[in-house]
Amino acid sequence: MEDTHQPEKANAPSYVIFTDLDGTLLDPDSYTWKPAGPALALCKRLGVPVILASSKTRAEMEVLRHQMGLSTPFIPENGGAIYFPKPGIAPPLKGTLDLEDTWKLSLGTPYWRLVESLKEIREELGLQIRGFSNMSLDEISRLTGLDKSACKLAIMREFDEPILVHENSPHFAAISHAAWRRGLKVVPGGRFCHLQGKNDKGQAVRILISWYKAIVY
Structure with a gap:
């Protein structure tokens, strides 16, 4: 009998959470994310990716991601790019650059x-x-x-x-x-x-949703 079983794809989440930083995950005055710490820990235990989308730079977001213990893709500078940290699943997206520690998909104006x-x-x-x-x-x-x-x-x-x-x-x-x-x-x-440029966070979010769906399906 022909084996029609398809192997499960790694790291395939059922839910994905997208969040801004300033005034949302970060306190608007103190810039702290600590009150959201228990929620982030719960998401990690449940295998729910938390995707940061912000006007902040990649450099700023790398610091915050490290502090929060996140290894998920992230969207800096109002959807100017999507970064897919390594190690991880390489995004099969046209125009993606393979950098030393990440894959980068540029969407914005230089x-x-x-x-x-x-x-x-x-x-x-x-x-x-x-x-x-x-x-x-x-x-x-x-x-x-x-x-x-x-x-x-x-x-x-x-x-x-x-x-x-x-x-x-x-x-x-x-x-x-x-x-x-x-x-x-x-x-x-x-x-x-x-x-x-004409980029925005919504465009980047839609790209990532399609990418996660491709992982699942």
Whole structure:
């Protein structure tokens, strides 16, 4: 008789949890995740992957993931990329780069282009729009409440430029339109808005859901 049994695929979860960081898993004032520790431990015991999705950089998220004991994929800089840590299941996704300690799927616009575009928008509109790229560590620390060591991780950006403008600003619409004409967008945030490409967290989440379904089925 022909054996039609299909081997089970490793690490195939029935549920996946996606969570943001600032103001969700992290306290908005203290930045601590410790109150969520018991829930994270329960997810680990039950084999439920917890996927972090944030505007934070890869460098910032690596520190938090290590502290939380997470080895799952994660989404930095508002969906600018998906990182699949090693060891793990290699993602069979077109465009994935095989790096030393992770696989990287880039979805966003390179940071250098965002910085150049912000300079163009600043000159075009005659506005002094300040981004992380032209702020000192002292200024970023003062605006974010982060210490300087944390600020050094926050400026290691690849796909997202935080800009010091509020969505209620009278200039927000003009800045957004100037970004749109360049194939970019301005996303409102907590302390900052974010200049980025057409990527978003939702796109990255959908890719990961499809990937996990492929593991299961």
